[in-house]
Amino acid sequence: MRPGMIDAAWLPPEAWRAVGSRRIRVTGSGLLVDTVAGELRRACERFGGEVVRGSGGPPCDLEMSLDGDAGLGAEGYELTGDDTRTVLRAARPHGLLYGMFHLLRSDDAPATGAFRPAVSRRMLDHWDNVDVHPVMGQVERGYAGGSLFWRAGEPRRDLARITAYARLLAACGINAVALNNVNVHATEARLLTDRLGEVAEPAEVFRRYGIRTHLAVSFAAPVLHGLSTADPLDRRVRDWWDGVTADVYAAIPDFGGYVVKADSEGQPGPFTYGRSHADGANLLADVLAPHGGVVHWRAFVYNHRQDWRDRSVDRARAAFDHFTPHDGTFRDNVVLQVKHGPIDFQPREPVSPLIAAMPATRVGAEFQITQEYTGQQRHVCYLAPMWSELLRGEQGPAIAEFAAEFVAVANVGDDPFWTGHPLAQANLYAFGRLAWDPGLEPAAVLDEWAGLTFPRGPRRLYDTLHAIMDGSWRAYEKYTAPLGVGFMVRPGDHYGPDVDGYEYTPWGTYHHADRDGAGVDRTVATGTGCAGLYPKPWSKIYESPDDCPDELALFFHHLPYGHVLQSGSTVIQHIYDTHFAGAREAAEMRERWAGVAGLVPAATHERVRELLDEQVRSAEEWRDQINSYFFRKSGVPDAEGRRIY
């Protein structure tokens, strides 16, 4: 890739060929319709088609209009037509935008039908800092270079790049972004006030692609701006938020709202003032409501100064125990934003019990596209299969049944490939698509992404991408922490293995391995009772080591190494087998990738090749550390006599 070039991701010029060669009529008016018409006009200029604005005149190959049925909702659209002519109808401009991108990804066979998203908000949280944080850098848990929005304390103002980004997001269905890190430091707290222009400018770009901009704020913002208190029940505090919020909407009329991480890992919150999280969230909800804004209130509240000696405390229960008593007390425009699992974005966790336990609260399920615990964009790890399992409820309550919206932590940066690992683009794309339709098959989403990203490639290329990516999350799971136990990572950076790294820390992330067995007893009968927090039948399933899915065996149970899993293998032999298999699968990915040299752009191939070297090295490191650790503890030799150090 030439210096300064940016990868086109899933919108290379070629992706527009079929649409851009047609005669297209776009009727309707307004900002989004102009965006649609502009995009199509550029495509037609390249590929020989034509865009006609307004009604009347002879029929076109592609007719786009706003006379769709009101039942399509704010974002839905309807496609009708045949091989020669397509009609795209929407009730609102958003529908035209999403319909246009639909046509791009299905240019071979024109789809017909009515389409609308499962949820009304599909959001990305950027964990970007304005200043370079001394530990976390420009982007917290970012593995794709610097921020798209700030560099070293100043706005980057690269509006062309933000435009390209907004287009990519719209093409996969994202309609909301929060620009800054939920850990709001001092400089970033001023984005709400005197640095608001740094938010308004990108918001202007995002707006043209149907995306509303949100802002992470500090609950202590009033104090950081000179008030003596941030007590949510104090009149002066409410007035302060009221005034500030009015200013925000004056600058950004379609502003989405606030994102708040309160009383969590050291962030300030209502507890400081003896108030509840409902008090805190409702204060912000009330000031946002007149403007049509919402508050995303994160449920990631737990004791991060736990005593590892005290096995009665269970971080997996913390959010449930904290928030369920408040169900029904939050305003309608509060979104309780709950991480998908009860701990923290591990490669394997059960669904958070909180998600299914707040029937009278608007719940947003939070996912993590940035691969903090899943290989940090140095490993291929296609996450859609994990999200799909969680959304559809294959091993627990179906998130899609309970969540009213979906939020994910973004994985992008100023890297030329956007996401560091070129194949990690697929995770961003897939999140958008699954948020639109949680019922999509991960492999079908990969087809879409691969077809757009590497258009008109030979079948062999797509087959190889499937062979590498479809099972990559399970491969990663195999060579890392076993059987759902989680958190055997290096403290701090969370990359690479360190089995005891968190075992004797205050973070509540333990495995309890000893010479006889491993795992955390979270049963009702003898453990922390976490299993009992789930609705039936899951509470019963998780409670029993014989029924609990193998993948979650050590999450819910402390099991002897000789315990026979449902697979028929013992715990210890399962550990050995999966670790040898996972590392081997990483090596196979590398071999497979070598076979598609020449079928993808050279720079893309080279970047992935380099990263696969690191993945293979790291997978072997995981294999050997995990196997050595458990062999040294258990003393049980590998049944197949393979090398354990």
Added chain:
Amino acid sequence: MRPGMIDAAWLPPEAWRAVGSRRIRVTGSGLLVDTVAGELRRACERFGGEVVRGSGGPPCDLEMSLDGDAGLGAEGYELTGDDTRTVLRAARPHGLLYGMFHLLRSDDAPATGAFRPAVSRRMLDHWDNVDVHPVMGQVERGYAGGSLFWRAGEPRRDLARITAYARLLAACGINAVALNNVNVHATEARLLTDRLGEVAEPAEVFRRYGIRTHLAVSFAAPVLHGLSTADPLDRRVRDWWDGVTADVYAAIPDFGGYVVKADSEGQPGPFTYGRSHADGANLLADVLAPHGGVVHWRAFVYNHRQDWRDRSVDRARAAFDHFTPHDGTFRDNVVLQVKHGPIDFQPREPVSPLIAAMPATRVGAEFQITQEYTGQQRHVCYLAPMWSELLRGEQGPAIAEFAAEFVAVANVGDDPFWTGHPLAQANLYAFGRLAWDPGLEPAAVLDEWAGLTFPRGPRRLYDTLHAIMDGSWRAYEKYTAPLGVGFMVRPGDHYGPDVDGYEYTPWGTYHHADRDGAGVDRTVATGTGCAGLYPKPWSKIYESPDDCPDELALFFHHLPYGHVLQSGSTVIQHIYDTHFAGAREAAEMRERWAGVAGLVPAATHERVRELLDEQVRSAEEWRDQINSYFFRKSGVPDAEGRRIY
């Protein structure tokens, strides 16, 4: 302590009372004699004595002159006299300086005799950075605030503070300092050239107290200053060093020389050019020789990218294997600076085998006063007993027999107490005193330090200090890594326990604990052969698990948990017993300290009290983690049934 006040350490005004109330004659002239006369004059102004310069006139209570025997050497002195009159004679001005401080610490009973130091250079290495390093901060491994010399990229120029510091160092016998970190970063590399003034200014102060200033330099300094190479055999490189060194001596006529960490932990060195360490060290030695300077060449060379799976590689052998073939090839003004132990300043290590294996090389033994691995100046850990054992050879070759000089990493900073922990001042004092006379008893040195620091206190105070400090290193040893195995610390900051923290890393610092036993087999018979690198009888003693001192049992042997030590205890029961005992001793220190409230300055008492709280907490954390770790692995219950988590 009032803001801005600096603790007087072991030179409070009261320490000068006896001397300052006498009538004193100082004969001789020159900078150091002026310093001595000036110090005494200030004391006499306070306590009613008088200083007379020059010979002639009636006899004084205290006569100081330079007519001592030449056999006293450059720094020695002779004391004669009786209860009413003292005569201090030296051959050179340094002797008067050290004699004066001798009188301060023995003001009750005038000592008589001739005194001269065991070695001619007694040096402190400061690991101070000019810029704040993003990870290591202003002072690498510093636990006493910022640097005395630089702050945030600029010289502090606090000459009053440096004067006070130089006086403290002279009072315990230090006569050389290196100002900056051996890890020389880009900014610090310019101290040698355009920032030389920042070295010359403190050097001027140190000179007045008989202390020569040295500088840590980067072996790549020529390249950092624009040359294309730093190859030690390249003529241009030699010329460059020649010119730069002449400039240094023009600015600092008594400049001591260069300190170099080459080819070590990522620092550049002669290996880059295919040259040997003798080539590298001799280049610098040759350019320094005409000016009377020396090069301290650190022997801390090992593979820090080792594969933990490969048990044939042993970091404890690395410096020996690397340097012994070069014995006899170093210039006379090269000091091979060898850490006291073969690994890295652990609370318990055998002597480095290299120290006794370089008969034709000038060896400097390096100690670490800054408590990187011994409690980071949050724990009381009086190190003189450890150094004394090593110097006198209680469990291995006696360092004092082999080393021609002693160097130590300083523990000071801009903290009001100089050393963070007020009682850590004793370590700085004791290093100076033991470097002067390695035969001193640690408890006697503590008496000196306590008497000077807390003059005229009640017996109960000194008894308490002994009760807390004499055994504090052994207490620390008890509650941390057992039986000499070392390095069970948190990676990175090295504070607090993490048993497996370094076990699967590239650093070469392993314990090899499994369910059956622990320790590193370094025997000749079945291990890495490190035991065989020692002179007899130590090679034989270390080789045998029955003869090897218990304290080093797991350093040299991998032993089953049931192995019976010379103490009669098993390995596992020893672990439990020492950890319960060590934590209890920390708690006793805290109780004892409570009993001397009112007997030391309130600010000192308060600071130590706070730190003892942390020490007790940390010791319990160590106790519980170490005990849990080994109980989980071994499955052997504590014979006394105490609580293990």
